Amino acid sequence: MDGYGTKGWRLLLREAGYFLRNALGSIFSLEFVTVFIPLLLLWEFLPRLGVVPKALVPPLSTVAAAFWELLTERHLLTHIGHSMGKFLLGLGIAVATAIPIGILMGWNMAIRKRALPLFQLLAPVPPPAWVPITIILFGVGLPMQTFLIFIGAFYPILFNTYQAIKDTEPRYLASARVFGASELTLILHVYIWHAIGAIIMSVKTGVAMGLVMLVIAEMYGGRTGIGYLLVEAKDFFQIPVMVVCMAVLGVIGWFLIEVLKFAELKLSVWKIGR
Amino acid sequence: MIEARGITKFFSIVNDDRTADGLTAVLSVSIGIGAGKIVSILGPSGCGKSTFLEILAGLQAPTEGKVLIDGVTVLEPLPSTRREMEEYRRKYQFLSPLANGMFRDRPKHDIAMIFQDYAVFPWMTVLQNVTFALKLRGVARAERASRAMPFLKNVGLGDSLSKYPSQLSGGMRQRLALARALAVEPRIILMDEPFAAVDTITRERLQDDLLRLWNATGITIVLVTHDTDEAVYLSDEVIVFSPPPGSVRNVFPVASPRPRRRSDPEHADLKGRIEALFKYDIDHESEYSI
Numbered sequence: 169m170d171g172y173g174t175k176g177w178r179l180l181l182r183e184a185g186y187f188l189r190n191a192l193g194s195i196f197s198l199e200f201v202t203v204f205i206p207l208l209l210l211w212e213f214l215p216r217l218g219v220v221p222k223a224l225v226p227p228l229s230t231v232a233a234a235f236w237e238l239l240t241e242r243h244l245l246t247h248i249g250h251s252m253g254k255f256l257l258g259l260g261i262a263v264a265t266a267i268p269i270g271i272l273m274g275w276n277m278a279i280r281k282r283a284l285p286l287f288q289l290l291a292p293v294p295p296p297a298w299v300p301i302t303i304i305l306f307g308v309g310l311p312m313q314t315f316l317i318f319i320g321a322f323y324p325i326l327f328n329t330y331q332a333i334k335d336t337e338p339r340y341l342a343s344a345r346v347f348g349a350s351e352l353t354l355i356l357h358v359y360i361w362h363a364i365g366a367i368i369m370s371v372k373t374g375v376a377m378g379l380v381m382l383v384i385a386e387m388y389g390g391r392t393g394i395g396y397l398l399v400e401a402k403d404f405f406q407i408p409v410m411v412v413c414m415a416v417l418g419v420i421g422w423f424l425i426e427v428l429k430f431a432e433l434k435l436s437v438w439k440i441g442r
Numbered sequence: 443m444i445e446a447r448g449i450t451k452f453f454s455i456v457n458d459d460r461t462a463d464g465l466t467a468v469l470s471v472s473i474g475i476g477a478g479k480i481v482s483i484l485g486p487s488g489c490g491k492s493t494f495l496e497i498l499a500g501l502q503a504p505t506e507g508k509v510l511i512d513g514v515t516v517l518e519p520l521p522s523t524r525r526e527m528e529e530y531r532r533k534y535q536f537l538s539p540l541a542n543g544m545f546r547d548r549p550k551h552d553i554a555m556i557f558q559d560y561a562v563f564p565w566m567t568v569l570q571n572v573t574f575a576l577k578l579r580g581v582a583r584a585e586r587a588s589r590a591m592p593f594l595k596n597v598g599l600g601d602s603l604s605k606y607p608s609q610l611s612g613g614m615r616q617r618l619a620l621a622r623a624l625a626v627e628p629r630i631i632l633m634d635e636p637f638a639a640v641d642t643i644t645r646e647r648l649q650d651d652l653l654r655l656w657n658a659t660g661i662t663i664v665l666v667t668h669d670t671d672e673a674v675y676l677s678d679e680v681i682v683f684s685p686p687p688g689s690v691r692n693v694f695p696v697a698s699p700r701p702r703r704r705s706d707p708e709h710a711d712l713k714g715r716i717e718a719l720f721k722y723d724i725d726h727e728s729e730y731s732i
């Protein structure tokens with residue numbers, strides 16, 4: 169029992185190590201550092217030397233100070249936590265609905281004919297256009313924010329999943345059918361695996377759209393989250409705080425995309441041919 | 443016993459200039475393949491051999507005619523009148539006529555098929571490809587690997603169990619497809635050019651393995667090939683397809699007793715006749731196709 173527990177932890181640590189190496193590898197590569205450090209230096213010194221107006225473009229050190237202040241005095245981590253919580257909830261609901269519906273529509277013509285036109289009519293509505301009606305329906309709390317994130321992430325995941333499932337190589341289906349595969353087995357062992365790369369790709373697009381909607385949702389309602397901090401900073405003209413918020417959003421997006429890339433790497437080992 | 447009665451397959455196609463067109467891939471083929479026989483289908487490429495084999499397997503519905511396996515119709519032909527069409531649409535609205543059912547894995551006929559492009563699953567390892575096929579045939583989980591192993595060893599893949607198909611050569615993939623088809627121990631095995639991508643030595647070994655298995659089990663084998671040597675060496679009967687649209691050009695029984703020798707002079711004579719027929723057809727085909 170104990171031995172198994174340690175083994176599990178060790179495995180988890182090893183995977184986390186791989187993940188970090190993969191994720192951070194591109195940022196801490198020698199090639200990128202030689203570009204990144206000069207950029208940071210320019211950011212620091214151009215405003216200081218008065219090349220660009222300091223009041224509008226705060227130097228790096230000012231932004232860093234603002235970051236520290238937000239972190240220690242204004243509960244930045246709590247705000248990040250709230251934003252992530254809403255985001256993951258909205259994205260989770262989108263993934264949990266869009267992928268199954270996409271699979272069903274890709275698998276079966278009868279379902280596709282009944283469901284697809286509805287989504288095709290609704291999808292072109294730009295997600296931000298949902299804001300007013302959502303506020304009226306749900307108020308400005310968590311349900312409204314979650315719903316907006318869900319709306320942003322849902323369609324890209326749905327359509328890409330559907331398309332990938334529909335494009336499954338008929339040879340593989342035929343081959344499994346001759347051996348006796350039921351439709352459920354085909355879905356679980358053929359369609360999904362054939363489409364896995366495209367499905368993960370669709371979730372990445374969903375993450376990008378969901379983040380857009382997260383910021384919009386928090387700007388319109390609620391008292392917490394990065395989007396809220398951003399609007400508040402605008403009202404008090406705190407440019408360094410805005411920059412910190414933008415950077416935090418950037419890092420969150422980057423991190424989520426890296427997680428998905430890692431999942432893709434793990435799930436599609438079979439694609440790495442030699 | 444496999445019986446094909448007047449099988450015709452017509453495809454609606456779109457030409458390069460976007461006009462609609464039709465293509466007759468198989469034209470009125472009627473053959474009977476006795477249980478426990480090895481029958482080869484030989485013909486120039488594009489003459490509908492693969493299409494015909496898929497019709498035998500129940501993967502494509504014929505436009506006309508039907509296939510019976512031990513008296514059971516494999517797939518009903520496609521509807522031709524408007525009323526039949528409506529009925530067909532309603533009947534298969536939710537589940538394709540090819541489906542084996544919604545939840546339960548069970549083949550309609552005890553057939554295994556080897557596709558021309560192997561169709562092994564790239565997301566499964568060598569071993570998983572075979573155990574998956576066994577799972578579909580209802581073999582208990584605990585037995586699958588031990589059932590799969592001898593067949594994989596036999597085709598020389600015993601050391602590549604955890605490799606993915608993308609890590610295998612074309613010939614190894616083909617051997618995997620062969621092992622997978624044999625492992626389910628079907629009563630009928632349909633093979634679409636199964637030895638085309640392997641080297642001569644391996645090909646001869648695999649052919650002999652197949653014959654040994656056939657001897658031991660008495661399965662029915664339908665083999666599509668364009669290799670006359672192979673057809674004559676393996677078969678009880680060689681069915682020669684004409685150039686497109688594919689129809690039966692000639693049927694040559696191979697009478698020589700088994701076990702056979704590859705260098706049997708009787709075979710040389712038969713091969714000569716088949717090849718002469720081929721050459722004649724191909725020379726004359728180019729006349730009308732220009």
Ligand SMILES: Nc1ncnc2c1ncn2[C@@H]1O[C@H](COP(=O)(O)OP(=O)(O)O)[C@@H](O)[C@H]1O
Binds near residue numbers: 465
């Ligand atoms: N699904 C399809 N749609 C349209 N044409 C097809 C289809 N499948 C096969 N064909 C055509 O039918 C003919 C016979 O094909 P095939 O059975 O693969 O020949 P073979 O296996 O003898 O080389 C070819 O001309 C091919 O282009």
Ligand SMILES: [Mg+2]
Binds near residue numbers: 491492493558
């Ligand atoms: Mg072919």
